[in-house]
Amino acid sequence: MPPDKVYRTVHQYNKEPVSDEDMGKLQEIADDYARVKNYVYARFGGIASLSKLYPGYTIQNEMTRSGFREILSLPSVYFYLAVFDALGDIKSQWTRTKVKIQNLINRNESFTEKEKHYLRFVLKVKNAFGAVLNQEKIELPKEIQKTYDRLASQIDEEKLHRYLRRQVRKYYVRPHTDGAKGFSLSERAYRYGDHVIYISTKERRKRIFVLLTDHNQYKCQIYLQLCPENNGIVLHVPVFATVNKHQDYTNQIGVSMGIYTMLTTDQGHQYGEKLGKYQTEYADWIRAQTGIYNQNRRSNPGRKKYNAKKRRLTEQLHSYINHELNRFLEIEKPQTVYMVKLPGSKGGGINRKINHSVSMWQRGYIRSRLIQKCREQSVELVELLGKDISNECSRCGAVGSKKEGVFVCSACGCRMAEKINTAKNVLRRGAEGQIVR
Numbered sequence: 295m296p297p298d299k300v301y302r303t304v305h306q307y308n309k310e311p312v313s314d315e316d317m318g319k320l321q322e323i324a325d326d327y328a329r330v331k332n333y334v335y336a337r338f339g340g341i342a343s344l345s346k347l348y349p350g351y352t353i354q355n356e357m358t359r360s361g362f363r364e365i366l367s368l369p370s371v372y373f374y375l376a377v378f379d380a381l382g383d384i385k386s387q388w389t390r391t392k393v394k395i396q397n398l399i400n401r402n403e404s405f406t407e408k409e410k411h412y413l414r415f416v417l418k419v420k421n422a423f424g425a426v427l428n429q430e431k432i433e434l435p436k437e438i439q440k441t442y443d444r445l446a447s448q449i450d451e452e453k454l455h456r457y458l459r460r461q462v463r464k465y466y467v468r469p470h471t472d473g474a475k476g477f478s479l480s481e482r483a484y485r486y487g488d489h490v491i492y493i494s495t496k497e498r499r500k501r502i503f504v505l506l507t508d509h510n511q512y513k514c515q516i517y518l519q520l521c522p523e524n525n526g527i528v529l530h531v532p533v534f535a536t537v538n539k540h541q542d543y544t545n546q547i548g549v550s551m552g553i554y555t556m557l558t559t560d561q562g563h564q565y566g567e568k569l570g571k572y573q574t575e576y577a578d579w580i581r582a583q584t585g586i587y588n589q590n591r592r593s594n595p596g597r598k599k600y601n602a603k604k605r606r607l608t609e610q611l612h613s614y615i616n617h618e619l620n621r622f623l624e625i626e627k628p629q630t631v632y633m634v635k636l637p638g639s640k641g642g643g644i645n646r647k648i649n650h651s652v653s654m655w656q657r658g659y660i661r662s663r664l665i666q667k668c669r670e671q672s673v674e675l676v677e678l679l680g681k682d683i684s685n686e687c688s689r690c691g692a693v694g695s696k697k698e699g700v701f702v703c704s705a706c707g708c709r710m711a712e713k714i715n716t717a718k719n720v721l722r723r724g725a726e727g728q729i730v731r
Contacts, residue, residue, distance in 0.1 A: 299534040300669040309489070309505040311525035316502040319495045320527070324520055326366045326496075327376045327477035332470060333362060334380035339468040344388070344424035350381045367496055371483040375515070379478060383469045391466045392417050398461065412445045413454055426455045427462060476519040486511035491529070493518070523598075539672045540627070547628040553655055556618055559626060566618040569611075569656075576607050577654040615660055619667055630674045633664075 312320070338346060338353050346352045354377060357363075363373045399405065399413050416422045422442065425432045434442055483494045484501075489509050492501040504527060517530040548560035553573070556566025583600055668675040 300537060300666070301532050302535045302666065302670075304510075304531050304533055306491075306510065306529040306531065307507050308526050309507045312502075312504055312527060314525070316504075317520070317522060317525050319497075319502060320493070320518070320520055321474070321522065322496060323368070323372060324474040324477050326368045327372055328471050328474040329366065330362065330368065330373060330376035331380040331383070334377055335384065335469045335471075338381070339384050339387075341424070341427040341462070344420065344427065347381060347385055347388075348420065350378060353377065353381060369483070369494060369496065371480050371494060372477060375478045375480060380469070387467065387469050391462060392423075394465050395458070395461045406449075408445070408448045409454060412449050413458065415442065415445055416454075416458065423458075426458055429455075429459075474520075476517060478515060478517050480515050481513055484516070535670050537670060537672055543627045543629050543671070543673060545626060545628050546630050546632070547626050548632040549622075550634060551657055551660060556615065556660060557622055563626070565622045566615065568614065569618075572611050572614060573654065573656065576611060579607065580604070580654065611656060612659060615656065616663060619660075619663055623667060623671055623673065628673050630676060631664075631668060632676050632678060633661075635677045 334353070334357070337343075343353070346356075354374065357373075357377050363370065366373075368376075396414065396417055399410055402410075405413070416426055419434065419438065419442075421434055422432050424430075432442060433439070479493065485492050487503070489506050490503050491506055492503045494501050506529075512531050512533065514532060516532075519528040519530060521527060549557045551557060554567075554570030555564050556569040558564050587597075587600070665675055667673075
């Protein structure tokens with residue numbers, strides 16, 4: 295991607311309902327697309343195929359020779375996209391597994407530093423990782439092999455290899471998909487007309503056309519999402535967004551994210567003060583409608599009005615969030631934004647109503663939109679761990695305490711007013727300015 299460009303996703307919608315016949319043809323492609331992905335998951339999702347995942351052309355050739363495409367009569371423009379989509383999911387699953395194992399290694403107090411170093415090395419070098427899982431001899435390029443031999447001579451290899459294999463068996467889950475909600479299209483699988491898109495089907499030289507609500511035309515790989523409940527489609531199109539550079543964006547801003555007030559800066563400025571009101575109304579309505587639906591489920595009540603209103607409320611909430619984030623960037627003019635990493639939401643509280651409201655918190659959407667807008671405006675976003683951030687001295691790092699509302703460091707004796715303007719201090723002031731109800 296060019297350094298002055300960032301991706302964003304735009305959507306296109308059908309103007310008129312797709313006919314039942316055409317929707318059936320699209321659904322048939324989506325079903326076959328999911329079958330191909332599940333076939334790749336089952337055949338190449340295990341440890342024996344680790345060496346074939348990068349760059350993936352070996353798997354592509356094996357899938358070509360398998361004859362599976364001919365069995366499904368699926369055009370190649372869909373078949374190979376499904377193969378590489380599945381490979382991407384497998385790679386992502388292995389990456390998540392490695393991250394999980396590495397976190398366990400870091401917290402394991404029974405390992406020495408040399409053993410941890412060796413395990414991290416094996417996790418990082420994919421050839422070594424695959425060889426350990428398949429119980430094969432580790433053979434690496436000459437320079438890397440020297441490093442491996444040096445590390446291996448200081449530890450018990452077999453013990454650590456058994457540990458890695460045990461953790462992979464425990465945490466690695468082979469991907470699988472049960473839904474056929476859409477499929478990807480390459481440039482050869484579609485073409486645009488005047489307010490129309492023509493989509494290839496499984497019938498040779500035959501395409502179906504769908505009337506669109508706009509006249510925009512794109513030349514890239516897109517994703518087609520099916521909405522069979524209303525005979526509609528949604529096209530997800532990745533496009534480049536130009537990055538804006540502002541000479542007057544020079545401030546260092548710390549922000550704290552809250553449920554009732556969306557953002558509070560280190561100077562006490564608040565943005566999104568109505569977020570709590572909108573979000574509470576949304577969560578209460580969802581909770582009430584869920585109870586009504588569960589009581590009348592046997593009578594098979596429709597969900598058309600429910601889905602329409604839910605979509606309106608969600609769009610209203612997201613529109614307000616985007617407006618407030620734009621206002622934050624325009625007023626604060628930040629060069630760098632410091633934000634605390636938030637932990638995952640945890641249930642199990644006494645008040646179910648509060649638990650439901652917290653679970654409906656749009657913090658994931660707020661974070662993703664803030665990241666996107668910072669990229670588009672050339673603003674650096676730095677996320678830091680927030681543990682003990684209001685009790686840790688930004689000058690010496692020691693843990694202090696608050697006396698009469700003023701932070702006092704137990705090591706260097708400095709007070710809140712004397713602190714230097716570091717990233718952690720900016721975040722600390724932002725956290726203290728956040729009102730939590």
